[in-house]
Amino acid sequence: xxxxxxxxxxxDNQILIELKNGFCYNGLLVNCDxxxxxxxxxxTLTSKNGQEFWKLNSCYIRGATIKYFQVEPELADRDSAISxxxxxxxxx
Amino acid sequence: xxxxxxxxxxxxxxVLTNEGRTIVGDLAGLDQSINLILRDSVERVxxxxxxxxxVPSGGLxxxxxxxxxxxxxxxxxxxxxxxxxAVKADAIPRLKP
Numbered sequence: 001x002x003x004x005x006x007x008x009x010x011x012d013n014q015i016l017i018e019l020k021n022g023f024c025y026n027g028l029l030v031n032c033d034x035x036x037x038x039x040x041x042x043x044t045l046t047s048k049n050g051q052e053f054w055k056l057n058s059c060y061i062r063g064a065t066i067k068y069f070q071v072e073p074e075l076a077d078r079d080s081a082i083s084x085x086x087x088x089x090x091x092x
Numbered sequence: 093x094x095x096x097x098x099x100x101x102x103x104x105x106x107v108l109t110n111e112g113r114t115i116v117g118d119l120a121g122l123d124q125s126i127n128l129i130l131r132d133s134v135e136r137v138x139x140x141x142x143x144x145x146x147v148p149s150g151g152l153x154x155x156x157x158x159x160x161x162x163x164x165x166x167x168x169x170x171x172x173x174x175x176x177x178a179v180k181a182d183a184i185p186r187l188k189p
Contacts, residue, residue: 001121001129002121002122002123003122003123003127003129004123005121006121006129006152006154020159063156067155067156067159068154068156068159070149070150070152070153070154071153073131073152075152
């Protein structure tokens with residue numbers, strides 16, 4: 001399973017993304033690209049200290065700012081996650 | 093180089109992140125940038141005054157490669173034989189750039 005294939009398989013699903021600055025975005029994955037840039041909708045944003053919250057209709061996150069993301073475990077079994085090979089590219 | 097790590101797929105690994113976190117999980121996949129997919133991962137939180145605590149991270153997660161400092165193969169038998177909850181240790185500091 002390739003990480004970017006897993007991300008692509010996660011479109012239209014809930015995803016939790018923590019950025020390098022500690023902020024946590026929880027929403028529906030609308031789109032993503034080979035640089036791991038993502039577009040989310042119906043997002044709940046939580047600050048690093050867990051004290052502040054925002055609701056965002058949509059947001060765009062630059063891939064390089066991501067620390068990690070979490071998806072539903074069932075996505076690992078999807079064919080689209082397992083069998084897609086990444087195209088070669090240089091990091092943005 | 094990622095081919096070497098490919099040998100660890102479906103093995104239990106410990107990942108050291110740039111922030112000094114130790115995360116143990118099953119390596120489900122990786123790529124050339126060392127972005128890692130971990131299944132059933134658990135973070136091991138160390139402190140000098142109380143024993144190790146476990147913080148589960150969710151069933152399926154992906155760790156971005158630029159946050160990864162090291163990926164280590166975990167010896168399941170040796171790991172199971174240790175009483176980790178009794179171990180006190182200083183937290184690993186954040187990696188300096």
